[in-house]
Amino acid sequence: xxxxxxxxxxxxxxxxxxxxxxxxxxxxxxxxxxxxxxxxxxxxxxxxxxxxxxxxxxxxxxxxxxxxxxxxxxxxxxxxxxxxxxxxxxxxxxxxxxxxxxxxxxxxxxxxxxxxxxxxxxxxxxxxxxxxxxxxxxxxxxxxxxxxxxxxxxxxxxxxxxxxxxxxxxxxxxxxxxxxxxxxxxxxxxxxxxxxxxxxxxxxxxxxxxxxxxxxxxxxxxx
Numbered sequence: 001x002x003x004x005x006x007x008x009x010x011x012x013x014x015x016x017x018x019x020x021x022x023x024x025x026x027x028x029x030x031x032x033x034x035x036x037x038x039x040x041x042x043x044x045x046x047x048x049x050x051x052x053x054x055x056x057x058x059x060x061x062x063x064x065x066x067x068x069x070x071x072x073x074x075x076x077x078x079x080x081x082x083x084x085x086x087x088x089x090x091x092x093x094x095x096x097x098x099x100x101x102x103x104x105x106x107x108x109x110x111x112x113x114x115x116x117x118x119x120x121x122x123x124x125x126x127x128x129x130x131x132x133x134x135x136x137x138x139x140x141x142x143x144x145x146x147x148x149x150x151x152x153x154x155x156x157x158x159x160x161x162x163x164x165x166x167x168x169x170x171x172x173x174x175x176x177x178x179x180x181x182x183x184x185x186x187x188x189x190x191x192x193x194x195x196x197x198x199x200x201x202x203x204x205x206x207x208x209x210x211x212x213x214x215x216x217x218x219x220x221x222x223x
Contacts, residue, residue: 102154105181111172113162117211120155152218155195157211165210166198173214187217 099121106116130146156176162168173192176182186192198210 101181105179106156109175109179109182111168111175113160113168114172115159115161116156117159118155118157120157122153122155124151125149126151147222149220149222151220154216154218156214156216158214159209159211160198161203161207161209165200165208166212169194169198169210169212169214176214176216182216185218187219190217192216 126149128147131144158172160166160168173194177186177192193215195213195215198212200208200210202208
């Protein structure tokens with residue numbers, strides 16, 4: 001029976017022993033762990049970069065929405081202020097003094113023997129400053145509007161050419177005071193007063209007449 005002799009057995013045994021060396025195993029394991037940590041670190045950096053990109057996108061979207069919100073709030077504030085001014089103008093328009101109504105009322109307050117020769121209207125205004133509107137937490141806070149107190153005095157020059165000039169003066173005053181338009185707007189006391197005394201005059205035709213002036217006090221109105 002032939003005998004086999006392995007001349008490399010010693011070298012193979014040494015190689016096998018070297019392969020099983022604990023130091024080499026530890027080195028291989030350490031290298032593997034280092035590579036794993038490097039991979040984990042790279043993946044972490046990638047994830048952080050992606051998260052930063054997403055965060056930047058979200059912040060950009062928030063800034064865009066904030067800008068839109070600010071613009072919307074500013075527009076709403078302007079609309080509210082415009083409505084406030086329009087409402088004030090409408091109130092002023094609704095309560096303004098209309099001279100057409102006055103002239104119509106004078107036509108209805110007539111007395112026989114009295115001729116209206118002149119009308120003079122005095123309108124005085126006493127202004128009180130208000131406070132401006134302000135924005136608080138993106139909301140419009142309406143201020144106190146300014147007011148104007150209107151005082152109106154009406155002067156009527158007339159001529160009494162009745163049979164006894166001067167007798168119709170009081171009747172004319174009473175006709176003005178009793179006319180519904182004036183009754184609703186004039187002061188409750190001393191609403192129609194005689195200014196001075198009637199002045200007796202003689203016309204070109206030789207007929208006598210009395211010139212007189214009455215003053216009508218309207219109630220003050222605040223707008």
